[in-house]
Amino acid sequence: MIHHIIPSIKQADSTNFFLMAGPCAIEGEDIALRIAERIVTITDKLNIPYIFKGSYRKANRSRVDSFTGIGDEKALKILRKVGETFGVPTVTDIHESGEASMTAEYVDVLQIPAFLCRQTELLIAAAKTGKTVNIKKGQFLSAGAMRFAVDKVKDSGNDKVILTDRGNTFGYQDLIVDFRGIPEMRDFGVPVVMDCTHSLQQPNQASGVTGGKPALIETIAKAAVAVGADGLFIETHPDPANAKSDGANMLHLDLLEGLLQKLVRLRAAIR
Structure with missing residues (x-):
């Protein structure tokens, strides 16, 4: 499905999931290129369509x-x-409607952060660029409620929409993933992605620095593939402990290939 949304994506095995992966934030040119090169090498080997995120x-x-x-x-x-x-x-x-047209000059997909997924003007502005719009599901919303976010983009003349789940608020300092939401959102006729790293965040820590449970990334990813996710979203870095942002829940880059090999085998078994 993603091949029809982003024609420039490398054509791979259509039975595979696609991958959005990269560092949380762009920290510099050298490290961004090094991370991208490593992931491209891995995804080419495994025939996984790839989108670089940052x-x-x-x-x-x-x-x-x-x-x-x-x-x-x-x-x-x-x-x-x-x-x-x-x-x-x-x-x-x-993050704001005024950023949409400017950002669209540089990237292929505009992502709407989870906290902003109900912001009508932002969704419309993103839609009107003609770019693919990846909307992250709010931690405070049900999967079914995301239909209205999709409608805002489509009603603005853009049918290139992706939905990404990133867990649901559970108390004050934790998130849980309700995997029933993946098939429910797929019924809207758009690709659905599982954010395997942000769904393991532990926000609102007393230190003011978000925590995380990266040891469970594989668990979340396997479950998402098992229930039919079209794509996976994984933040990865060669040195998470010293990353500028979200280091507590990122996957170490050295672990990415082994994880993806398992997930490709799982996807093949299910298909």
């Missing part, structure tokens, strides 16, 4: 002194260079 700016931070970015234009140019260098689509998130 936030050009982090607008939703717990503390005012948290890392937010290296500068909008600088980060967006890096995203463009990654796409051009490796011939893969790129995705980044936007």
